Amino acid sequence: MMPWEEEGSREKTVAWRVLVLVALTAAEASMMPWEAPAGAAPVQHTTRPIVTGTSVIGIKYKDGVMLAADTLASYGTLAMFKDVERIHKVSDSCLIGAGGEYSDFQKIQQVLDRLTSEDRNMDDGHQTSPSEIFHYLRAVMYQRRNKMNPLWNHVLVAGFKEGKSFLGSVDLIGTAFEDDFLATGFGSYLAIPILRKKWRPDLDEGEARALLEECLRVLFYRDCRALNKIRLAKATAEGSVISDPYTLETSWSAASFQTVKGGLDADGGW
Amino acid sequence: GTSAMTAHRVLVVAAAACLLVSSGLPGGPPAASAHGLPGGPLVPEALGTTLVAATWRNTSHCGVLLGADGRTSRGGVVANRRAVKVAMLTETVGIARSGSAADTQALRDAVIREVAAASRRRTASSLPTVLQVASLLRHHCYEGKDALSVSLLCGGWDTRRGAQLYSVTQGGSLIPSDTFATSGSGSLPIHAWCEDAWREDMSESECESFVRSALVHASKVDSASSGPFTILHIGPFPVATKGRSD
Numbered sequence: 001m002m003p004w005e006e007e008g009s010r011e012k013t014v015a016w017r018v019l020v021l022v023a024l025t026a027a028e029a030s031m032m033p034w035e036a037p038a039g040a041a042p043v044q045h046t047t048r049p050i051v052t053g054t055s056v057i058g059i060k061y062k063d064g065v066m067l068a069a070d071t072l073a074s075y076g077t078l079a080m081f082k083d084v085e086r087i088h089k090v091s092d093s094c095l096i097g098a099g100g101e102y103s104d105f106q107k108i109q110q111v112l113d114r115l116t117s118e119d120r121n122m123d124d125g126h127q128t129s130p131s132e133i134f135h136y137l138r139a140v141m142y143q144r145r146n147k148m149n150p151l152w153n154h155v156l157v158a159g160f161k162e163g164k165s166f167l168g169s170v171d172l173i174g175t176a177f178e179d180d181f182l183a184t185g186f187g188s189y190l191a192i193p194i195l196r197k198k199w200r201p202d203l204d205e206g207e208a209r210a211l212l213e214e215c216l217r218v219l220f221y222r223d224c225r226a227l228n229k230i231r232l233a234k235a236t237a238e239g240s241v242i243s244d245p246y247t248l249e250t251s252w253s254a255a256s257f258q259t260v261k262g263g264l265d266a267d268g269g270w
Numbered sequence: 271g272t273s274a275m276t277a278h279r280v281l282v283v284a285a286a287a288c289l290l291v292s293s294g295l296p297g298g299p300p301a302a303s304a305h306g307l308p309g310g311p312l313v314p315e316a317l318g319t320t321l322v323a324a325t326w327r328n329t330s331h332c333g334v335l336l337g338a339d340g341r342t343s344r345g346g347v348v349a350n351r352r353a354v355k356v357a358m359l360t361e362t363v364g365i366a367r368s369g370s371a372a373d374t375q376a377l378r379d380a381v382i383r384e385v386a387a388a389s390r391r392r393t394a395s396s397l398p399t400v401l402q403v404a405s406l407l408r409h410h411c412y413e414g415k416d417a418l419s420v421s422l423l424c425g426g427w428d429t430r431r432g433a434q435l436y437s438v439t440q441g442g443s444l445i446p447s448d449t450f451a452t453s454g455s456g457s458l459p460i461h462a463w464c465e466d467a468w469r470e471d472m473s474e475s476e477c478e479s480f481v482r483s484a485l486v487h488a489s490k491v492d493s494a495s496s497g498p499f500t501i502l503h504i505g506p507f508p509v510a511t512k513g514r515s516d
Contacts, residue, residue: 032410033376034417045416050441073445078458081437081445103412103443 045149049101051075053086054225055187056097056156057215058167059199060180061208064160064236065167067097068212070220071245072227079227083245087231091116092239093161094130096137099185100153100172108151111140130159130166130235134176142174154184160235183215186223191215205234217248318343318494319355319368320456322484323423324468325433325449326477332433333474333505334425336366337481339456339489341496348496356502360385363403363426364502368454369440370419377420381406399428404436404444412442421453427507450480456488456495463487474506 056069073081087097098105134157150172159166168178183191220228233242320339338355367374404424425435437445
């Protein structure tokens with residue numbers, strides 16, 4: 001028996017229709033079929049990154065700060081996207097570079113762009129400093145970690161403002177610190193020892209670039225998920241700029257690679 | 271005044287049934303299904319499909335081809351042997367779907383409605399751009415990353431940037447491509463071949479050969495991919511004139 005079939009059903013029908021209408025408008029207009037309503041059972045968030053970038057390296061030098069990263073986004077073991085940008089210009093004084101989940105890096109770019117567009121709209125000549133951007137990002141990353149839903153990235157924040165260089169690192173659980181040279185991912189194991197040996201505060205641009213290229217070359221040799229196509233970026237008094245991608249030369253011609261000790265009986269070179 | 275846009279056509283070309291000799295080995299572990307089994311929904315191997323998309327251009331015209339295989343698998347069983355995994359979202363933007371069939375169908379239908387509703391709010395002359403549609407897809411894939419198992423290729427044409435191709439990956443990354451893009455379990459074995467075979471100066475028919483060959487190669491080795499293929503031609507369109515406002 002339908003509501004409209006009963007005695008006195010007219011009033012009931014109206015009430016029923018109003019109820020349905022209220023329920024529909026109360027539901028979010030933009031609710032997608034796969035979205036759970038608020039207050040539903042606890043959700044387990046994704047526990048692994050899918051499309052990933054590898055190391056980023058940053059060093060302070062004479063004129064400012066330089067970042068370097070390859071242009072690869074891997075899909076598991078597949079080197080799928082070979083021309084992506086893993087360094088982003090946040091403002092004239094600040095750059096960020098990240099490894100980890102690429103979609104979360106794109107989200108971080110959107111979040112920080114909102115900060116800087118506020119600067120633009122206020123139009124009062126003030127620009128959020130690299131240090132402020134770094135600390136804001138740390139707060140964001142730590143809060144997501146507390147919600148057990150991290151932005152799965154390790155980010156380097158590099159900048160130059162009012163004569164001072166800035167270089168900081170924030171990771172997916174909110175660990176944050178600053179230093180003269182930093183690296184993420186495999187770089188923290190392979191590049192940092194090289195930088196500890198060869199970095200000086202008075203490196204000029206050519207030396208800084210050579211040092212970063214040396215680190216990325218070693219990473220290409222020893223990190224499975226690295227590529228020898230790289231971009232460099234610098235933040236100086238002239239502003240911040242990211243280079244076009246270019247390919248690093250590699251060497252496979254060492255004598256011990258040509259004639260391998262032990263031949264076929266052994267495991268080859270190293 | 272605005273120059274008249276040459277009539278564009280969208281051709282759905284269903285390939286002749288691909289005669290594949292099944293060479294599956296007896297026994298062995300069942301393929302991971304799209305939801306929750308070991309290997310999970312999130313690894314490339316579980317997105318049982320091959321999608322290949324490519325752009326082509328010459329001096330006057332350009333276009334995008336979206337190609338997909340025809341097998342929907344549920345574990346080791348072929349649930350649909352004549353699946354159609356490509357669709358148009360607007361008059362000039364299409365997608366190819368891989369991942370969970372249910373999720374990608376729901377996403378496709380939701381975005382068709384969303385884009386149509388947004389278009390009604392704009393002036394009649396402006397079609398959504400490819401990036402706008404791809405960004406909508408990316409937004410849903412990113413915000414719903416815990417619930418969705420989806421990896422899409424979004425391609426099309428607009429007056430602003432001409433023929434374009436975007437990957438919207440599992441997790442919600444939006445990655446553009448000037449050349450080709452692939453997705454699904456069958457994409458891994460053919461990815462390097464595609465890099466070698468794609469050329470900048472292909473005609474539309476050469477581009478179709480490229481897409482078709484890639485799908486054939488993938489289907490030979492991926493048990494989750496098989497013909498008949500569907501190849502969606504978006505275009506030909508005039509090469510976008512720089513400096514035009516939308």
